[in-house]
Amino acid sequence: MPVEAEPVNKSKTYTQDEAFEAAVSYFNGDDLAARVWINKYALKDSKGNLYEQTPNDMHRRIAKEIARVEKRYPNALTEDEVFNLIKDFKYIVPQGSPMAGIGNPYQTASLSNCFVIGNSGASDSYGGIMKIDQEQVQLMKRRGGVGHDLSHIRPKGSPVKNSALTSTGIVPFMERYSNSTREVAQDGRRGALMLSVSINHPDSEDFIDAKLEQGKVTGANVSVRIDDAFMKAIKSDGEYTQKYPIFSSTPKYTKSIKARKLWKKIVHNAWKSAEPGILFWDTIINESVPDCYADLGYNTVSTNPCGEIPLCPYDSCRLLAINLFSYVEQPFTKKAKFNFELFKKHVGIAQRIMDDIIDLELEKIDVILGKIEADPEMDDVKAIEHNLWLNIKKKAEEGRRTGIGITAEGDMLAALGIQYGSEEGNAFSLQVHKTLCLEAYRASVYTAKERGAFAIFDSEREKENPFIQRIKEADEKLYYDMLEYGRRNIALLTIAPTGTTSLMTQTSSGIEPVFLPVYKRRRKVNPNDKNVRVDFVDEVGDSWEEYVVFHHRFKQWMEVNGIDTSKNFSQEELDDLVKRSPYYNATSNDVDWLSKVSMQGAIQKWVDHSISVTINLPSDVDEDLVGELYLKAWEVGCKGVTVYRDGSRSGVLISNEEKKEEKQQELLTAFPIKRPQTLEADVVRFQNNKEKWIAFIGLIEGKPYEIFTGLADDEDGILIPRWVDKGVIIKNRDEKGNSRYDFQYKNKRGYKTTIEGLSHKFNPEFWNYAKLISSTLRHGMPIDNIVELINSLQLDSESINTWKNGVGRALKRYVADGTKAKGHTCSNCNSENLIYQEGCLTCKDCGSSKCG
Known part of the structure; x- marks a missing residue:
């Protein structure tokens, strides 16, 4: 039977004010850390009742559950031993989903931070593509980030055996998966998606360009899988052959391209918009220990949304960070030193705790499966979700993959008086990460001795793997112990971004400098x-x-x-x-870029998954430097790299300053003042103050032209099936000759269904405001300005104010990513440096996001 934990003190609840006051005291006056903890990690039920007052309560909850699992095995850790290691975020910090989910009976969610899904067999069929879409949504609703690869989809123009006759290619499915991501939210957390494609695919150039078009693929990160042959063709200025199926010896389609021409496109887009990211695929596969078991289903196909965990289909990973700053004794003094012995001891315990968390994850999956089975839907409706979790459970049980990483690298070096990015800094960081690798693998071997190796462990399969060979060269005893006892976990290490985690550890984030x-x-x-x-x-x-x-x-x-x-x-x-200070010339904008890439490549040798790191560049660098950094990253052995040029996100839609005036004029004349009789329309659903709303947004060339909104579940509201997301708005006349706007969509049988008189769904006051807002849309006012206009309306009626919020939320979806939000301040840090990102206000200073 699945086990559901009880809250530590289920009879005691706290108000938001009580918890906030206590949490601010806990974090020594840091209200941002306090709010992040309460909003994301404090135990709460669906009614908003808080069962934890400070992170001490959360850490006790987690320690209690870890200790419960430990009792199943020899040499069990006690609850107090675990608590003393995780309390105060000092040494060992479970990240994200484990922190929120361990011991949480109120949320049916996974403890995995990230998943990769995929298809085998007839994977480029429409059914296979839709199956991935549904699996993606099912995972995101359980709080997981998702990645999947699109290289299996046949290229644009390929023959297909249906009424379309030819394939539409990759890009329309990028949009579908992106839109699905934007629709899913869990406790204020939006879905996160990584889409990848092989450079060997004939549609890879379309994939690379897809995010530059306004409103397209705004709900996904995108990365290109680049192989060594392509990189060598760049260096030699040679030809490169794309194929479908990719890398097939008998392809159905081939295409010869100039490698440098496509390379320049990648570099230009990354310089302009910070995407696509790059995955050096041959390095990933050649170094991957799980790929020694590729024929058993562990073939890596894509990565999680931030790129630090390459995964096979239906595998998942849980994350935990070790706070490096806490191992510096007498920090910021001439006597400062790193306590390697304590660090080694804690790494071993952290790996053991990570293995315990896999057991807790398997319990969570059983709860999810139980809920699916108990749901009233028909079995064929539930089948995809049910099989999805069975597949995930198999991989978690069989491979027992873990994701130990670090945070506070920048602060650790500063506390030791070492400059981040210097030769001394890079050498010390390498020593720390090599130690982390060896001690984590040692712990996995000794845990296997006590608990058994992961189910398919086979030393013969792994013996030629470069990563395993590196461990053998560094520590022969560890290697031969691994041959004797096996290893508990198929792969162990990563370096993930630690955004909210670092807010609570009150340190620099991940491997990044301050x-x-x-x-x-x-x-x-x-x-x-x-x-x-x-x-x-x-x-x-x-x-x-x-x-x-x-x-x-x-x-x-x-x-x-x-x-x-x-x-x-x-x-x-x-x-x-x-x-x-020791932070001088050691911030993210100070560090030498090539030095940072070299540091990443050296550390990557001791991380069996990958590293999430961003190379930050000033706005005035030229494109050639981006290309140089990418080449350097490949040469030094990085598995992936992302380059962010300051301000590049906001420049995605406008190519240069000279075109701004021309673009504005084009905007003002884009729409006909006289309304066409029929308009394409998007259907946008949202919740506002727990009310269900629906918006119909009439479009011309993809741009909003008019809007109708209303309650979706009121007796006088608009009722429309959940599967409808598009249709047309038709301007008709009623029997008295008055204007009437009808919405028409196709039902599942293909017949058109009409909702009559959208304008009549509102009282006259609602309708007049709708006409006013639609008029500003038709005359080309930028969407962000319209949103600001709506927000500034001074309306007395509470119902009108609620309607106003609904209109604003619907239109925000159409604000171009990167647009600066004027007149707003961040509720977390009070910064005015806010931009629109995927329809939400996002703070560029602290990363906080609000979609209200």
Whole structure:
């Protein structure tokens, strides 16, 4: 029977204010960390009741569950032993899904952070493609990020045996999968998707260009799988042959291209928009230990959304980070040193805890399967979801894959007085990651001795693998112990991004350097209050106070060196402080780019999965540097690389400054003032204050032209089947000759069904506002400005305000990604540096996202 944990104290609940006050105290006044913890990780039920007041309660919940699993095995860790390692986010930090889900009886969700799905056999059929779509959605609703590869889809123009006669190619299915991702949310967390394709595929150029088109593929990250043959063709300026099926010895279709021409397209797009990312596929496959078992279903096909976990179909991974800063003794002093012995001990325990979490994940999957079986739907409706989780359970049970990583690399080096990106820094980081690798593998071997090896372990299959050979060369005893006892886990290590985790550890994120040691925030103030300083008055007359925020460990450096952290520093004094600190010339914008790539390649030798790292570039670098960095990454053995040029996201839709005026004029004349009788329309569903809403957005050339919205579940509301997402709006006349707007869609039998008189679904006040907003749309006002206009409307009626919010939320979907949001501040950090991303307001400073 599946086991469902009980909350630590199910009789006691806390208000948001009680928890926030206690959490702020726990985090020593850090309200951002407190809010992140409450919103994402504190135990709560579907009614919003909070069962945990501080992270200590959460850590006790997790420790209790880990200890319960430990009792099944020899030499069990106690609850207190686990608690003391994970409390205060000091040493071992379960990430994301494990933190939120372990011991959580209120949420039927997986503990896996990421999944990869895929098809075998007739995988390019429409049925196979739709099956992946449904599997993707089913995983995302359980809180998982998903990746899958599109190289199995036949290229555009290929013959097919249906009424279409020829294939549409990859791009339409990219849009489908992207749209599905945008529709799925779980507890405020939007779906995350990685789409990849092989450079060997004839449609790879279309794939590379797909995200540059406005409104297309906004719900997915995209990466290109590049093989060594393509890279060699670039260097020699040679030809490269694309095929379908890819890499087939008897392909149905071939196409010869100039490798450098396509390479320049990749580099240009990455320079312009930070995508596509690159996956060096031969390096991934050749180094992959799981691919030694490819014929048993462990052939790597894609990665998770951030690229740090290459996976086979239906495998998943759980993540855990070790806080490197906590192993620096006497930090920021001349006596600072890294405690390697304690680090080794904790890595071994962390690997053991990760294996326990797999047992807890298998229990969660049993609960999910039980829920599916108990659901009232027909068996054929439930079949795909049911089989999906059976497949995932098999891989988790058989391979027992883990994902141990790190956080606080930047702070660790600074605390030791070593400059990030220097030769000394790269060498020390390499030593730490090599130690982490050997100790994690040692723990997996000794856990196998006590608990048994993963089910298909076979030393003969692995003996020529470069990664295993590297372990043999570094530690022969470990290698021969592995031959004797096996290994508990098929693969163990990764370096993932640790966004919210690092907010709670109050350190730099993952392997990255510190973003900024000092920055400024603003908070809105009442200028009439006593002792309030007004530093800035915005365009609408609101007053703001600016205040300095120190990175937590920079502040610790100040305290160690006797610097008063409460002083009101001038900008010159702050600049001088940074120059005196170990963070000088060691931020994300300071680090030498080629040095960072070299560091990643060296560390990758000791990480059996991959590394999520971004090379940050200033806005004025040229495209050639991006190409140079990519080539260097391949040469030094990186498995993947992402380059982000400052401001490149916001430049996706406008190619250069000179075209802005021309683009604006084009926008203003894009629509006919006289409405066509029939318009294509998107159907957008959303919830607003727990009410179900529906919007019909009339489109011309994909751009919003008019909008109708209403309640979807009210007696007088608009009822439309869930599967309908498109149709047409027709302008008709009623029997009195008045204008009437009808919505028409096709039902499942192909017959047209009409919803009459959309305009009559509103009272006159609603309808008049709809006409006003539609008029601004028709005259070409940019969508973000219209959203701001709607938000600024001063309306007395509560129902009208609710309707106003609904219209704004529907239209935000059409705001171009990267558009700066004016007049907004981040609710987490008060930054004004907000942009629209996939219809949501996203803070570029702290990463917080709000879709309301």
